[in-house]
Amino acid sequence: MRIIVIGGDAAGMSAAAQARKRRKADDLEVIAFERGEFTSYSACGIPYWIGGLVDGPDALIARNPAAFAESGITVHTGHEVTGIDLSARTVTVRSADREFSEGFDELVYAAGAVPVRPKWAAGPMRGVFGMQTLGDGAAVEAWIAETSPKNAVVIGAGYIGVEMAEALLRRGLSVTLVEQSPQPMSTIDPDMGALVAKSIEGMGITLRTGVTVQSLESRSPASGSSASGSSASGSLASGSSASGSDRIGAVVTDAGTLPADLVILGLGVRPNTELAKAAGIPLGATGGLATDLRQRVTGPSGLVEGVWAAGDCTQVLNRVSGRQVHVPLGTHANKQGRVAGINLGGGYATFPGIIGTGITKICDLEVARTGLSSKEADTAGYRYVTATVSSTNRAGYMPGADPMTVKVIAEKESGLLLGAQIVGKAEAAKRIDAFAVAVWNRMTVTEMTALDLGYAPPFAPVWDPVLIAARKADEAL
Amino acid sequence: MRIIVIGGDAAGMSAAAQARKRRKADDLEVIAFERGEFTSYSACGIPYWIGGLVDGPDALIARNPAAFAESGITVHTGHEVTGIDLSARTVTVRSADREFSEGFDELVYAAGAVPVRPKWAAGPMRGVFGMQTLGDGAAVEAWIAETSPKNAVVIGAGYIGVEMAEALLRRGLSVTLVEQSPQPMSTIDPDMGALVAKSIEGMGITLRTGVTVQSLESRSPASGSSASGSSASGSLASGSSASGSDRIGAVVTDAGTLPADLVILGLGVRPNTELAKAAGIPLGATGGLATDLRQRVTGPSGLVEGVWAAGDCTQVLNRVSGRQVHVPLGTHANKQGRVAGINLGGGYATFPGIIGTGITKICDLEVARTGLSSKEADTAGYRYVTATVSSTNRAGYMPGADPMTVKVIAEKESGLLLGAQIVGKAEAAKRIDAFAVAVWNRMTVTEMTALDLGYAPPFAPVWDPVLIAARKADEAL
Numbered sequence: 024m025r026i027i028v029i030g031g032d033a034a035g036m037s038a039a040a041q042a043r044k045r046r047k048a049d050d051l052e053v054i055a056f057e058r059g060e061f062t063s064y065s066a067c068g069i070p071y072w073i074g075g076l077v078d079g080p081d082a083l084i085a086r087n088p089a090a091f092a093e094s095g096i097t098v099h100t101g102h103e104v105t106g107i108d109l110s111a112r113t114v115t116v117r118s119a120d121r122e123f124s125e126g127f128d129e130l131v132y133a134a135g136a137v138p139v140r141p142k143w144a145a146g147p148m149r150g151v152f153g154m155q156t157l158g159d160g161a162a163v164e165a166w167i168a169e170t171s172p173k174n175a176v177v178i179g180a181g182y183i184g185v186e187m188a189e190a191l192l193r194r195g196l197s198v199t200l201v202e203q204s205p206q207p208m209s210t211i212d213p214d215m216g217a218l219v220a221k222s223i224e225g226m227g228i229t230l231r232t233g234v235t236v237q238s239l240e241s242r243s244p245a246s247g248s249s250a251s252g253s254s255a256s257g258s259l260a261s262g263s264s265a266s267g268s269d270r271i272g273a274v275v276t277d278a279g280t281l282p283a284d285l286v287i288l289g290l291g292v293r294p295n296t297e298l299a300k301a302a303g304i305p306l307g308a309t310g311g312l313a314t315d316l317r318q319r320v321t322g323p324s325g326l327v328e329g330v331w332a333a334g335d336c337t338q339v340l341n342r343v344s345g346r347q348v349h350v351p352l353g354t355h356a357n358k359q360g361r362v363a364g365i366n367l368g369g370g371y372a373t374f375p376g377i378i379g380t381g382i383t384k385i386c387d388l389e390v391a392r393t394g395l396s397s398k399e400a401d402t403a404g405y406r407y408v409t410a411t412v413s414s415t416n417r418a419g420y421m422p423g424a425d426p427m428t429v430k431v432i433a434e435k436e437s438g439l440l441l442g443a444q445i446v447g448k449a450e451a452a453k454r455i456d457a458f459a460v461a462v463w464n465r466m467t468v469t470e471m472t473a474l475d476l477g478y479a480p481p482f483a484p485v486w487d488p489v490l491i492a493a494r495k496a497d498e499a500l
Numbered sequence: 501m502r503i504i505v506i507g508g509d510a511a512g513m514s515a516a517a518q519a520r521k522r523r524k525a526d527d528l529e530v531i532a533f534e535r536g537e538f539t540s541y542s543a544c545g546i547p548y549w550i551g552g553l554v555d556g557p558d559a560l561i562a563r564n565p566a567a568f569a570e571s572g573i574t575v576h577t578g579h580e581v582t583g584i585d586l587s588a589r590t591v592t593v594r595s596a597d598r599e600f601s602e603g604f605d606e607l608v609y610a611a612g613a614v615p616v617r618p619k620w621a622a623g624p625m626r627g628v629f630g631m632q633t634l635g636d637g638a639a640v641e642a643w644i645a646e647t648s649p650k651n652a653v654v655i656g657a658g659y660i661g662v663e664m665a666e667a668l669l670r671r672g673l674s675v676t677l678v679e680q681s682p683q684p685m686s687t688i689d690p691d692m693g694a695l696v697a698k699s700i701e702g703m704g705i706t707l708r709t710g711v712t713v714q715s716l717e718s719r720s721p722a723s724g725s726s727a728s729g730s731s732a733s734g735s736l737a738s739g740s741s742a743s744g745s746d747r748i749g750a751v752v753t754d755a756g757t758l759p760a761d762l763v764i765l766g767l768g769v770r771p772n773t774e775l776a777k778a779a780g781i782p783l784g785a786t787g788g789l790a791t792d793l794r795q796r797v798t799g800p801s802g803l804v805e806g807v808w809a810a811g812d813c814t815q816v817l818n819r820v821s822g823r824q825v826h827v828p829l830g831t832h833a834n835k836q837g838r839v840a841g842i843n844l845g846g847g848y849a850t851f852p853g854i855i856g857t858g859i860t861k862i863c864d865l866e867v868a869r870t871g872l873s874s875k876e877a878d879t880a881g882y883r884y885v886t887a888t889v890s891s892t893n894r895a896g897y898m899p900g901a902d903p904m905t906v907k908v909i910a911e912k913e914s915g916l917l918l919g920a921q922i923v924g925k926a927e928a929a930k931r932i933d934a935f936a937v938a939v940w941n942r943m944t945v946t947e948m949t950a951l952d953l954g955y956a957p958p959f960a961p962v963w964d965p966v967l968i969a970a971r972k973a974d975e976a977l
Contacts, residue, residue, distance in 0.1 A: 033962070068897060068957045082897035182956075353962045354955035375950050382954035391954050420545060420559040453927065455954045456934040456966070463951060464941035473852050474940060477859035477868050477932045478831035479659075480545045485510070485830045489933070 024051050026367060027114055027127035029104045029298070031057025032064065033353050034334025034360035035133030036086065038318075039096045041364025051368075053096045054125065056116055058103035061157045062088055067353050069160035070183070074190030079164070080157050104134075107302035109330070129329045129367055132299055132312060132320065133360065136292035136335035136351045143238045144288055150271035151239060151286040154183050163287070172284035173197060176274045178236055180207035184289030185219075185385045188228050191285070192386075199229040199281055201274065206232055208390055210381060211444045212397045214411065215390075215430055218446045222388040235277045239286065242272030292351050294336045304330060309349040311338035316373035318363035331367065333359035340376030343394050343441060343462060344403035350377055379442070380459045382452050389452035393459040394442030397432060406435045410468075410495035414488035416450040418480035427451040429492040431458075431468060438467035438500050443492065450482075457489045468496040501528050503844060504591055504604035506581045506775070508534025509541065510830050511811025511837035512610030513563065515795075516573045518841025528845075530573045531602065533593055535580035538634040539565055544830050546637035547660070551667030556641070557634050581611075584779035586807070606806050606844055609776055609789060609797065610837065613769035613812035613828045620715045621765055627748035628716060628763040631660050640764070649761035650674060653751045655713055657684035661766030662696075662862045665705050668762070669863075676706040676758050678751065683709055685867055687858060688921045689874045691888065692867075692907055695923040699865040712754045716763065719749030769828050771813045781807060786826040788815035793850035795840035808844065810836035817853030820871050820918060820939060821880035827854055856919070857936045859929050866929035870936040871919030874909060883912045887945075887972035891965035893927040895957035904928040906969040908935075908945060915944035915977050920969065927959075934966045945973040 026042055028035040039053045055062075063086040072079030088098040099118070106115035113124045138153030150172070152163050166172065175191040177184050180202035188200045200207070200223065206216030207223060207230060223230045274281045294311035296304075305322030307313035312332040313321050320327040334356035338347045355377055365372040379399070382391040400407050411430040417423060427447025433440055443458035445451055461471055471493035478485060486494070503519055505512040516530045532539075540563040549556030565575040576595070583592035590601045615630030627649065629640050643649065652668040654661050657679035665677045677684065677700065683693030684700060684707060700707045751758045771788035773781075782799030784790035789809040790798050797804040811833035815824045832854055842849040856876070859868040877884050888907040894900055904924025910917055920935035922928055938948055948970035955962060963971070 065895060065897070065957065065962065067955075067962070068895060071898060071957055076899050077897050186956075352955065354953075354964075357962050358950060373950075375947075378952045380952045380954050382956045382959050384956065384958045393952070393954070418542060418545060420542070420554050421548060422553050450927070450930065453930065453954055453959050454933070456931070456964075457937050459953055460934050460937035460941070460943075460951060464937070464943065466937075466941065470852075473835060473850075474937060475855045475857045475870070476831070476936055477857050477870070477930055478544075478829065479663075479859045479861065480542065480548055481861045482859050482930050485542065485544070485834050487831075487933075 024128045025126065026051065026053045026129045026131060027125060028053065028055035028131040028133060029114070030133035030135055030334070031055050031059075031062035031098050031100060032066070032133070032135055032334070032356070034135070034356040035131055036063045036091070037357050037360025038131045038133065038331065038333055038364035038367065039091070040094070041361050042367040043094060043096050045365065045368025045370055048095050055091075055096065055098045056102040056104050056114070057098060057100045059156050059158050060100055062086060062091065062098050062100060064157045065353065066155060066157065069154060069157065070186035070190040072160055073163055073187065074193040076193070080161060083157060104298060107298060107304070109302055109304070109327070112329070129331065131363060131367070132304070132330060132332040132336060133334045134295040134298060134336045137295045138288055138292050139290045140288065141290065143236060147268035148239055148241060148271050149268055150284060151288065153288045154187060155292055163285075166285060167194065170284060174282045175199070175285040175287065176201060176281050176283040177287045177289055178274065179289030179291065180230070180232070181210065181289055181291065182381065182383045184287070185223070186383060187287045187289060189226070189385050191287070192226065192228055196285065199231060201234050201236060201276065201281070202230070202232045203235050204232065210396060211390065211392050212430060215428065215444045215446050218428055219385070219388065219390055223385060226386045231276070231278065236274055237277060238275045239271060240273040240275055240280070241269030292335065294338070294349055296336055299336070307338040307347055309338040309347055311349045312336055313338055313347070316375065317366045318359055318374060331363045333363045342376040342378050344399060346403065350379065378459060378462050380455060382455060384452070387448050388446070389448060390446050391452035391455035392442065392444045393455050394440065394462040395432060396442060396444070400432055400441050405441055407432050407441055408435050408496060408499040410492060410499045412488065412491045412495050414491050415484055416447060417482060418484050421480050423449070425449060425451070427488055429488045431492040431496040433468045433496045433500065435500065438469050438497065440466050440468050440471060454489055468493045468500070472497055501605045502603065503528065503530045503606045503608060504602060505530065505532035505608040505610060506591070507610035507612055507811070508532045508536070508539040508575050508577065509543070509610070509612055509811070509833070511612070511833040512608055513540045513568065514834050514837025515608045515610065515808065515810055515841035515844065516568070517571070518838050519844040520571060520573050522842065522845025522847055525572050532568070532573065532575045533579040533581050533591070534575060534577045536633050536635050537577055539563060539568065539575050539577060541634045542830065543632060543634065546631060546634065547663035547667040549637055550640055550664065551670040553670075557638060560634060581775060584775060584781070586779055586781070586804070589806070606808065608840060608844070609781070609807060609809040609813060610811045611772040611775060611813045614772045615765055615769050616767045617765065618767065620713060624745035625716055625718060625748050626745055627761060628765065630765045631664060632769055643762060644671060647761060651759045652676070652762040652764065653678060653758050653760040654764045654766055655751065656766030656768065657707070657709070658687065658766055658768065659858065659860045661764070662700070663860060664764045664766060666703070666862050668764070669703065669705055673762065676708060678711050678713060678753060678758070679707070679709045680712050681709060687873060688867065688869050689907060692905065692921045692923050695905055696862070696865065696867055700862060703863045708753070708755065713751055714754060715752045716748060717750040717752055717757070718746030769812065771815070771826055773813050776813070784815040784824055786815040786824055788826045789813055790815055790824065793852065794843045795836055795851060808840045810840045819853040819855050821876060823880065827856065855936060855939050857932060859932060861929070864925050865923070866925060867923050868929035868932035869919065869921045870932050871917065871939040872909060873919060873921070877909055877918050882918055884909050884918055885912050885973060885976040887969060887976045889965065889968045889972050891968050892961055893924060894959060895961050898957050900926070902926060902928070904965055906965045908969040908973040910945045910973045910977065912977065915946050915974065917943050917945050917948060931966055945970045945977070949974055
């Protein structure tokens, strides 16, 4: 049997490794094609590389093609799959010097996601970067080394946006963070987002919320002056690879023009499913591939025979809202890939969905969420109460005790915990895991007040912030 | 209605506060008697006070009698309840200058626990201290100030023992930690305890395991020489209060004599239930008071009318083993007191038991456990598998990534998570909460592999140590 894997990052290579582990070499051949240069890397680590905290890119690579080869998995980097023929059971592959066709018995589609590029960023412009692959990170590194930029504009204040803002600040750039919503981190509630906004402003990052970007302006390399330069060619190339094109000079917004010699697009990503679509593989409502619990691709008329999918190109079930959502996150990609691989290898495993846990750090500020935000709870149709408490990470009398704010959302009638959000400093955000396990198990906030969590003065007040929040939500019911 | 509360610490005063909150002043009178000097304090904070990290004792007091008075609760410190008459519904109270009787409608028994003092420590000996009350902390502080001790021996390497060993090390003493078991922290498995032992030895604390203390030797104040001096008078007085007695000179063990001018007894505590017993209130099998879910005292023949109990004087249900156990811990005391108080105030709340979560820090080492240890699982009758993994607190490539070891215990047939243990450095131990919520909800390790925990490089590897441990246990099934 031959398995072809499209995409050599977390999801694809986890699937490959798990399948390989379970079947003998003479029984199974595993070949992966990766259009980029790297395999199995931590894209989430890119901001720490750019920020100078990590020596990249090597440290971010969990396993390279040579290591895969040793365990009997063939990976071709610089090889892009350009076509899938489901009837013939072949893929068409293009590399720098040739195009060829390869047959498969089972196909693992793990092509990841691609950065959203609005119309105003569609054209090639040097110094403008999406943040999705290790290649993007390398391009930013090269740009900084070559051009010594002074003014960075990060567009979008979600996870990648805030992390890149910190990274560029660490590199000594003047950083402006632009966000269309009235708050940064729009995945948390406005009141919690306001706490984040306040903190970001104290960090030396210029935060501009409620601001819409209208265009990118180039400057001519010779004169250094700006000129309108965005086109709509539809290219998705990263800044530095478009070496013949114009160079970024400014970001034009509805609230003025921001000088910029480096722009990061942190506007989210969409599932990279063009190839699947072209092959007639049905897509889910989110644009991602829909799978069953074992990561087999499904469509309106049932399973797509012998086609599996995992990672950022798929949609997943949010267990709290009951909705299919697109949540591109390495931790889900790894789990889904593992599940696909176990099943491909003859075992049994399922991926039961996600609950929307997210966590990030901006300088010394920690932010986390799980379950549904108030807005998401509204959309899902829940009637709910919220409770917000201020507490500390350690017993208040301990050195290093820092304030933290915890917000809890619970269904009004049942008391069911729907979601939680945390904004604090050290030792604050990872407390989201206690909430995450509680959400996963459909606990009520009333039951949560009795939870036996770790207590000692260096770790928590005698009432852990998690419990205080549950108590307040219980009282609000 | 009048409520009398025996014991002015966490459990008693939580009960008082909650009852008060729910009923009007003309409807309810709340009077608490505390034999010590302080109310509502953090006994768990004493090691940090002694260690010089916290300004004690004031910082450790959450609420003093004046504050309680303001909210309509009368607290008499320095007042010991010496008798309970259930038929007459009165308590006898003794203070420095008088003895009197006070009637009650409802009685809250929250007399806490008293340190275990083996026969060899039963006699008065200056410089020997149990660690249970703020008064004990003050006595140690005074002893250090008065006598400038050089050699401390801490007997018992459980939570209090290791925390006090660190505290005295911080104060510049030479510290020997003596433990009868073959390992420190005997509440965790031997292999995990061995990791703790190794770390403690690197901290400058002399750890002596498998060593049994035989007697305490005094030295005559004038000559400074040692003389056998332990008697068996049965006194429970702390060292410095026995001012006329001998002064500690050495600890005699089956493996030699250890010079000591300060000794801490960290041998655990037992429920302080003599008074209840004398009044004919039935005790549970552990020696603690048995209660129903609402914290009403129960006996073989049913409820003891109008008597409530909470905190270290009670026994509690371990939800995993199904056994009644004595787990003296501030966090349980607070919860039980709150539950008693809500019910006393006319509300409804239950305390559904504990799962054995514990956490501590020794210098930069963090240790935590939840659920059952292997030994406890054996005792409970479980057949189980264990899995131990090494991982890191952050993504391995991040600065500050430290190793941590996680052990998971799961029922062999069902995969039910029975317990977990963690030994690591910063950001390690509080991960026990994710396990604790999983144990609470009777998750299987198989289901745990899919948990949606917070992932970002500053907080976890892409597979959180919790998930890696669950995976390995799943594979071991």
